Amino acid sequence: MSATIKPLVGKAGLTLLQIALAFVILLPFFWMVSVSLKPPTEPFAIPARLWPQNPTLDNYVTAFRPEFRTYFVNSLIVSLSTVAITVGLALPAAYSFTRAQTRLVFAIMGLVVAAQMFPASAIIIPIYKMMKGAGLLNTYVSLVIAYVTITLPVAIWMLRGFLARLPIELDEAAAIDGAGPLRTFIAIIVPLCRPGIVATAVFVLIVTWQEFLFALSFTSTRDMRTLPVGMNDFIGQYGIRYGELMASSVLISLPVVAVFFLLQRQFVAGVTAGAVKG
Amino acid sequence: MRSNDTDFRLSAQLGFQPLEKPRPRPALRRIARARPPKFAPRRGAWLTWMFLAPAVVLVGAMMYYPMIGTVVESFYSTSFINPHPQFVGLALYKKVFASGEFGQIVWNSCIWTVFVVLFQNLIGFLTALLLNQRLPTTGLMRSLVLLPWILPGVVGAILWRFMDDPQLGLINSFLLSLGLVDHGVAWLASTSTAMAAAIGAAVWKGFPFSTVIYLAALQNVDQEQIESAIIDGAGRVQRIVHVVLPSMREVIAINLVLTTILTFNYFDMIWVLTRGGPENATHIFPTKIYELGFGEFRFGEAATYGVFSILVLALLIAAYFLIQRSGLRWRTR
Structure with a gap:
């Protein structure tokens, strides 16, 4: 029983680690795209909000x-x-x-x-x-x-x-x-x-x-x-x-x-x- | 010719797998054997030199010749007020040595290079191990991992300026919400934290390159050796320490020297993040040379710093070639 479960647990752990790595790599990118879609006043929210509340392409136009x-x-x-x-x-x-x-x-x-x-x-x-x-x-x-x-x-x-x-x-x-x-x-x-x-x-x-x-x-x-x-x-x-x-x-x-x-x-x-x- | 063509392209499309040497068709091989291959190198010797000439001339004229130019430049003094070069001998070296700035820049360059290289290779190796596992997310992650590295350097630096911003930055928001700090910290504006922040940004931008190199090297490790280690009862860590690391010794050594060279030369990140400030706290050789030369028109002093960085680089390049030559010898034995 444990012989079949153990490698599965290991795999799940490693997959989680890979997801954590993806998070570290992608978070700054996500932030970049998110801020680019926020209307000019919104990035100033404290604490910073990850998702844009009112996404707009205004920044791209300017x-x-x-x-x-x-x-x-x-x-x-x-x-x-x-x-x-x-x-x-x-x-x-x-x-x-x-x-x-x-x-x-x-x-x-x-x-x-x-x-x-x-x-x-x-x-x-x-x-x-x-x-x-x-x-x-x-x-x-x-x-x-x-x-x-x-x-x-x-x-x-x-x-x-x-x-x-x-x-x-x-x-x-x-x-x-x-x-x-x-x-x-x-x-x-x-x-x-x-x-x-x-x-x-x-x-x-x-x-x-x-x-x-x-x-x-x-x-x-x-x-x-x-x-x-x-x-x-x-x-x-x-x-x-x-x-x-x-x-x-x-x-x-x-x-x-x-x-x-x-x-x-x-x-x-x-x-x-x-x-x-x- | 057809089969060679497809063989070669197929092996190239395996992506991370090393390229297989395409086998010539038997007919070609017979013909090649029938005649002594001696004539091959002599044939078209003129073409060899015609093919090499443009590259050799360009690199000679634009890289080796300017290197001499930098040494010459370091004997002449110019300034914004007095733009006409004046021969001053070794006076600029004395001036640069006597200033406390020089020591600080050597120290900064050391800290910057050592920590970026260390973390970049350590994280690169660990993530390579992680991406060498057969997992459902592995394929996707192998694609994503290079993203920071292909991102233009200036964009990466602007992004991290923003991440580190005391009011708007994500890092301070995160630390505030955890209660680790009670107000936003201006990481890049303080002499005690600016270098660490710059190193962090450079590691994020650079580690994927090491990951990809180590991943390719991991796939070259002899699978039979690993299997026999498993039979001998070696655990995960033991396999890495006793089988994987020794067989990757050469790649690791070369990669360490190569990233050292590239990091020592890296201008974009620090220039956009801090311009060497605050109070010289993040100035390294490339940024100082640029500031002296193009900011203050003190070309002579900039060249003096340039001569030092050429000397450091010459040592590193020599190390690189020594390692590679000894590596070639290991392989042929």
């Missing part, structure tokens, strides 16, 4: 002001360009990294991959001066260059994990069939690496969508700001108008959260492939 739309478009342009360029540069590099097994390539790529751990804050002043010298400050180009640079090492590392699993026999078979090296890469390797490309693209998108330090330093006018910097400005501008602040927070988070849930399996496989298998 949050979606013209400047917010500008920031949104800026973020979109910068992020999507970065994703395309980073993946486009990282895939060939990662391919060469896995196929050319020479010490020199290993040493160089070791340095490239190690760069993902550099403190951006420590090198941002020289980069800022370089951008200023080139007249690129306060442009999309300066942000895209910076973002491609910071995401490229991680992207190469993630794609390397996928490419290393494609057997070298594939390349050799293609060579025997008469395909040149470039054609082998485009016609055989790239299609096979699709899951890796998707995972890497999602990762790069999540990183660039929220990047703050470069955007804060390189953009000086409102029309060039990205969403994170715009949000940071809102704090001062709105004082404690938390309803609007939370509504804009929800709007900023939605795109990445949606992409993540759509492509979750491939993304998790990609993030863990490099980290666990080394």
Whole structure:
């Protein structure tokens, strides 16, 4: 009797623990959405009420002001360009990294991959001066260059994990069939690496969508700001108008959260492939 | 080619399972064996370098070259009043060393990094164990757990500013209703609690990443070893201590170093929560560098702090590669 009940009790306990974990993870989110739906006076209730009493979309209407739309478009342009360029540069590099097994390539790529751990804050002043010298400050180009640079090492590392699993026999078979090296890469390797490309693209998108330090330093006018910097400005501008602040927070988070849930399996496989298998 | 393609994609779609190496079809293998594979690396050497060049040039020009730039910058003094750089040698290092601020920032960075890394990995590991159980809610929880991590950092910080608010925050409401405090506490405005509040927010935002890594590693643990441990009468805790932890040693070590590096560099959370205040109580290297450089136009002093953080990071990166190399050696043995 107790032999059948004991594991059941254990399972129930663990399920309860999982529910507690869900509570810890979701409570701040719930609070964010709840406050965003409250009319402007309601968040001031003491003690705080979890459920909005008179839910309204007013905050979303005010949050979606013209400047917010500008920031949104800026973020979109910068992020999507970065994703395309980073993946486009990282895939060939990662391919060469896995196929050319020479010490020199290993040493160089070791340095490239190690760069993902550099403190951006420590090198941002020289980069800022370089951008200023080139007249690129306060442009999309300066942000895209910076973002491609910071995401490229991680992207190469993630794609390397996928490419290393494609057997070298594939390349050799293609060579025997008469395909040149470039054609082998485009016609055989790239299609096979699709899951890796998707995972890497999602990762790069999540990183660039929220990047703050470069955007804060390189953009000086409102029309060039990205969403994170715009949000940071809102704090001062709105004082404690938390309803609007939370509504804009929800709007900023939605795109990445949606992409993540759509492509979750491939993304998790990609993030863990490099980290666990080394 | 077809079977390889589907094999590979299927294994990728298993999600948390490690990817299986796709097996080439027998025909392909025979052809590959029929010819010596020697010609493969030589073929297309030009392409290798063309493929590598853009990435190498970009990372070299935008990350390694600016690093030298930071060192050079630290020998020149600028200020808001006098924006023209003047060579001052090591004077800025002397100035920074002599100020009490430097010591405080080193101390803050240590506290911040140690506690965030410790809690993030501890909670990450425990939740990974929890999500490795077969339970009705496991599938859903595995999806939800990454939410804080994908939330944009600035949004996470604003959310926690709000959670910690003395009048409107959920945390104070909760503590008030339990009678643990008699008035709302301004967690982020007090020098004694601001750092703890920032650490809490960063752990909430960061632990899911550790969870996902440890979860994948847990699924790589040899099931036979666990079963034989069960036969030997090992309990849950004993299995974790004697079988699971030793086999995850390498992943844990790498993850510890990696999260240390990322936490040491983490700018967004503290900048949005407190801007390093109150009275420098939460200033760490990245926020101080930003404030000195872009807030006060003292690029030289900012660069001096930058040189220190590069040195710290160089040590950590060296540790990372040493662990990984020794890990590779363990595996091949």
